[in-house]
Amino acid sequence: MEQNYHLETLAIHAGQEPDPTTGAIMTPIYQTSTFVQTEPGINQGYEYSRSGNPTRAALEALIAALEGGKYGLAFASGLASMDTLMRLLNPGDHVIVGSDVYGGTYRLFERVLARFGLTFSWVDTSDLNAVKAALRPETKMVWLETPTNPLMSLADIRAIRDLTPANVIITVDNTFASPALQQPLLLGADVVMHSSTKYLGGHSDVVGGLLAFKDDGLYEQVKFLQNAVGAVAGPMDSFLVMRGIKTLSVRMERHSQNGLKIAQFLEDHAAVKRVLYPGLESHPQHDLARRQMKDYGGMVSILLESPEAAQRMVSRTKLFALAESLGGVESLIEHPYSMTHASTASSPIAVPPELVRLSVGIEHIDDLIADVRQALP
Numbered sequence: 001m002e003q004n005y006h007l008e009t010l011a012i013h014a015g016q017e018p019d020p021t022t023g024a025i026m027t028p029i030y031q032t033s034t035f036v037q038t039e040p041g042i043n044q045g046y047e048y049s050r051s052g053n054p055t056r057a058a059l060e061a062l063i064a065a066l067e068g069g070k071y072g073l074a075f076a077s078g079l080a081s082m083d084t085l086m087r088l089l090n091p092g093d094h095v096i097v098g099s100d101v102y103g104g105t106y107r108l109f110e111r112v113l114a115r116f117g118l119t120f121s122w123v124d125t126s127d128l129n130a131v132k133a134a135l136r137p138e139t140k141m142v143w144l145e146t147p148t149n150p151l152m153s154l155a156d157i158r159a160i161r162d163l164t165p166a167n168v169i170i171t172v173d174n175t176f177a178s179p180a181l182q183q184p185l186l187l188g189a190d191v192v193m194h195s196s197t198k199y200l201g202g203h204s205d206v207v208g209g210l211l212a213f214k215d216d217g218l219y220e221q222v223k224f225l226q227n228a229v230g231a232v233a234g235p236m237d238s239f240l241v242m243r244g245i246k247t248l249s250v251r252m253e254r255h256s257q258n259g260l261k262i263a264q265f266l267e268d269h270a271a272v273k274r275v276l277y278p279g280l281e282s283h284p285q286h287d288l289a290r291r292q293m294k295d296y297g298g299m300v301s302i303l304l305e306s307p308e309a310a311q312r313m314v315s316r317t318k319l320f321a322l323a324e325s326l327g328g329v330e331s332l333i334e335h336p337y338s339m340t341h342a343s344t345a346s347s348p349i350a351v352p353p354e355l356v357r358l359s360v361g362i363e364h365i366d367d368l369i370a371d372v373r374q375a376l377p
């Protein structure tokens, strides 16, 4: 697909040609484990679906195009993609990670991968000096989330690339922004990671993970690992993520509009101590957000007076369903301290118990504001 199409067009067409034999406009779900060979080693590009599957290949080409990269790889979940990527590293290697990240990232890194000899420094990646100070000769990767889950702070991707030696891989978990709002490869990152369970899938009906690359060598190594480790995305799941991505641009536009309006409403509410949303002028990194992001998305976090007030609010909303996950068309609300980030309790990256996180959906804004209003005292 020609790279000079806009993202809105790529989201619908990249990686996806009408089926040459039937004309089907949607990529078929190639629900098959194996592919017939005419002679040993002579095939039509596919041998076995762990190594490669045409439906998955279409999704992989699509995410590469959306992120402005050259290659994509699709996995069974966001965490499966992270686990596979981290197998690039060797015992003794050091990784700098943001000190506010998805709880499952902390659990995978400290409770699983640390046993294999990787070491992690948990650093406030909104502070360039802190990132610089954490670099060691054995540092092999910097893992950034921006905006972060759940405190909505930003990391300056280009500035961190500039202060980091070229041999250190910079990975950005782009789940919160999606490529519609932010394209980290174009800002100097080496790898982009997604939980496609969230905004890319967009309809809360599939679990998946994606990686995007611009460098041939790095892609070849991780492609080898994808087949060797085996945590691949199935054909049906790949189809669902592709179908979701077709409407990514219009969904992100509405998520961003509704997110900003909810954030402004909450900022004016007496029961809310603080609103964390990069689109607000009160956000300490609003200028960076304006430079680095096209818009600010649907994730809004707030601090209430007390942990009890937070628990009360998440139990009282009616449209905002109390559930883990985010990024679907329907609005969700949760209490990170006891839900998504429970695995970080009493760790250096624990989240405040008075925090509430909202994933603002694309319902009518008046209904959403009314629901939040009735849930607050």
Ligand SMILES: *Cc1c(COP(=O)(O)O)cnc(C)c1O
Residues within 6 Å of the ligand: 077, 078, 079, 080, 102, 104, 105, 145, 149, 173, 175, 176, 194, 195, 196, 197, 198, 207, 208, 209
């Ligand atoms: C959900 C999430 C993940 C993990 O992805 P799964 O698909 O649940 O395995 C990673 N990073 C962020 C920011 C997430 O929100």
